[in-house]
Amino acid sequence: MAMRRSHLSTLAVLLLLLAVACSPDAGKPATPAPAAKAAVTEPAVRPDRAPLVEGPVSPDGLKAILGTGDLAVGRNRVGFVLTSRNGFVTEPAATVSSRYYAISGSEGDPGESVEATYHPWPYGNRGLYAVWMEFDQAGSWGVDVAVAGPDGQVRTAQLFFEVAASLSAPAVGTPAIKSVTRTVNDVETLAQLTTGSMHDEELYQTTIAEAVSSGRPTVIVFASPAFCANAVCGPQVEVLQQLKDKYKGVANFIHVDFYDNPDEIQGDLSRSRLSPSVMEWGLPSIEWSFVIDARGVVSARFEAFATFEEVEEELRRVL
Numbered sequence: 001m002a003m004r005r006s007h008l009s010t011l012a013v014l015l016l017l018l019a020v021a022c023s024p025d026a027g028k029p030a031t032p033a034p035a036a037k038a039a040v041t042e043p044a045v046r047p048d049r050a051p052l053v054e055g056p057v058s059p060d061g062l063k064a065i066l067g068t069g070d071l072a073v074g075r076n077r078v079g080f081v082l083t084s085r086n087g088f089v090t091e092p093a094a095t096v097s098s099r100y101y102a103i104s105g106s107e108g109d110p111g112e113s114v115e116a117t118y119h120p121w122p123y124g125n126r127g128l129y130a131v132w133m134e135f136d137q138a139g140s141w142g143v144d145v146a147v148a149g150p151d152g153q154v155r156t157a158q159l160f161f162e163v164a165a166s167l168s169a170p171a172v173g174t175p176a177i178k179s180v181t182r183t184v185n186d187v188e189t190l191a192q193l194t195t196g197s198m199h200d201e202e203l204y205q206t207t208i209a210e211a212v213s214s215g216r217p218t219v220i221v222f223a224s225p226a227f228c229a230n231a232v233c234g235p236q237v238e239v240l241q242q243l244k245d246k247y248k249g250v251a252n253f254i255h256v257d258f259y260d261n262p263d264e265i266q267g268d269l270s271r272s273r274l275s276p277s278v279m280e281w282g283l284p285s286i287e288w289s290f291v292i293d294a295r296g297v298v299s300a301r302f303e304a305f306a307t308f309e310e311v312e313e314e315l316r317r318v319l
Contacts, residue, residue: 042274048258048286052230053161060155061085064145067128067232067304070284072167073138078116079130079304080159081231082147088126092118094147096131101140101160108142111135116145119307121234128232128305138165168284172301176218176292178209179277181256194255195262196225200241202248203255208277211252212296217318218251219243219311222278222288224258227269233287234305240289242308243315250319258286293318 053066067079078096082089094116099108116131135141142160149155170177182193183204190199211218221240223233237255244253259265260273281288291300291314300314 042279046274047278047284048224048227048269048272048274050285052232053159055157055159058155058157060157062089062145062147062155062157064143064157064159065231066159066161069161070164070168070303071135071141071161072164072171073135075132075134076163077130077302078133078143079128079232080116080145081126081128082145082157083231084155089147090118090120090125090127091147091149094118094129094145096129096133097144097146098133098135099142099144100135100137101142104140111141119310121305121307122238123235126234128234130310135163138163168282169288169301169303170281170290170298172298174298176208176212176220176290176296176298177277177280178212178296179207179256179280180209181207181254181275181277183207189263191263193262194225194237194257195227195259195265196237196257198225198237198241200244200255202244203237203240203253206252206254208254208256211254212292214252215294216251217294217299217315218254218292219315220254220256220290220292222256222258222275222281222283224262224286226262227259227265227272228286230286232304236287236289236305239306239308239311243312246312247315247319251315291315291318 053069055064057063061084063083065081068077096116097113098111100111101108112134114131116129118127118129120127141163142158145157146154183206184201187193193204208220221236223236225237240253240255256275256277258275258278260275265271285303287304289302289306289311290298293299299318
């Protein structure tokens with residue numbers, strides 16, 4: 001009986017091998033399984049936890065705080081706030097002179113001297129000084145800031161920072177990253193899309209990928225309205241809403257919260273997860289605005305708070 005079973009088993013194996021050999025797919029290489037989409041992992045130092053670059057308090061009592069840390073070789077928008085013993089400095093202009101420090105501790109090599117314009121924010125006695133500056137090499141740089149007070153007395157402050165070989169966030173002239181962001185169709189409530197109290201459904205109607213491929217200009221704001229409370233953060237989503245109301249139908253307007261789980265945070269940022277698109281765009285700080293032209297190319301970028309007038313000027317260039 002055991003011998004009979006053995007013959008039967010051998011026959012079954014031979015029949016199986018014959019069936020495989022006669023199969024129309026025999027001899028063809030196996031089709032590889034589709035590769036899984038690579039997960040976007042959070043950076044070692046999260047952009048929402050990176051400290052601001054602050055200058056020393058000068059003998060005049062001034063301190064400069066950098067709002068635009070993503071600086072690279074070339075032409076850059078440099079933004080900073082000035083504080084004094086009495087609060088934020090709000091004079092209309094300041095002179096900014098740059099220096100390159102090839103050797104630590106040296107006096108530095110003089111660069112350019114330009115005038116920064118003060119941009120007041122919509123509410124409160126705050127604002128950001130902004131100026132375009134050229135950096136011809138990577139490394140350690142600094143600026144001397146001089147501002148005249150109401151009494152005509154000039155006060156000064158210093159600020160030191162690093163200039164990289166290339167930018168972290170998308171540069172002007174590069175294609176916008178086609179992130180598949182969440183919309184109102186993906187959630188039950190808007191509290192799942194934004195940490196703010198202003199819930200405007202029109203800012204969450206389309207994904208970034210759809211918007212930048214639509215043939216119309218797009219304005220994108222990455223910000224967390226409820227948790228962006230440092231010295232250079234402002235009401236950027238409100239600015240986006242105002243632009244949307246004025247230019248509705250001729251451009252796309254999208255808000256992406258910095259956090260992927262705003263409804264789960266409940267005031268405790270240790271629960272927070274970065275939005276995947278924040279990591280896809282390589283954003284190194286917590287508040288950004290981008291203007292994308294009709295071809296899907298980055299036309300303007302603003303790190304830290306940008307006023308309605310600043311963003312509108314860039315939007316009108318691409319309409």
